[in-house]
Amino acid sequence: GENVEQHPSTLSVQEGDSAVIKCTYSDSASNYFPWYKQELGKRPQLIIDIRSNVGEKKDQRIAVTLNKTAKHFSLHITETQPEDSAVYFCALDTGRRALTFGSGTRLQVQP
């Protein structure tokens, strides 16, 4: 099946700094790339997504970039705040309408 590699596994930043998380994949049929935030004991929460015909998408402090040639996509969070601290997962859909997830990044924003 499809494999999604996510890096880094942990990330610690100072409040106000930027955070970047990167995922790489292998299946060129992948056409939908969401990012989820998960807090302890909660369900994954969609924070931003991008489709294969778009290279970049931004929503306030959050942006996602997609490089289909290199098969990687990245989450960018600017002006980080303590409430951004959580586990972040990338995921993708190869068209079967079910998701393959990365292994997660634990983001800690230090006040």
Place this chain on the structure above:
Amino acid sequence: NAGVTQTPKFQVLKTGQSMTLQCAQDMNHEYMSWYRQDPGMGLRLIHYSVGAGITDQGEVPNGYNVSRSTTEDFPLRLLSAAPSQTSVYFCASTGLGSHYGYTFGSGTRLTVV
């Protein structure tokens, strides 16, 4: 509009017992899927369905059965529970008209002793 409803929220099973995790959605979504999440790990796809009567295996299907007799329901069955199946289980759905957005249930925390 409840979205995706999972029951039960918590369950403790003994090794060898069977049970069914329920998942229901009221958004008329064609596509439903089950995932498990072990501590400190990402979600892994167990089974998925593209419509009533059609199911397929994901990455970790062993030990689990599914059926999709209606559009609304997608139950996950554990025939003989094992400690390795201790996990949090999430159900999700999406539809042709939802622009790929997935709706997740709140999860079932299962412990097998």
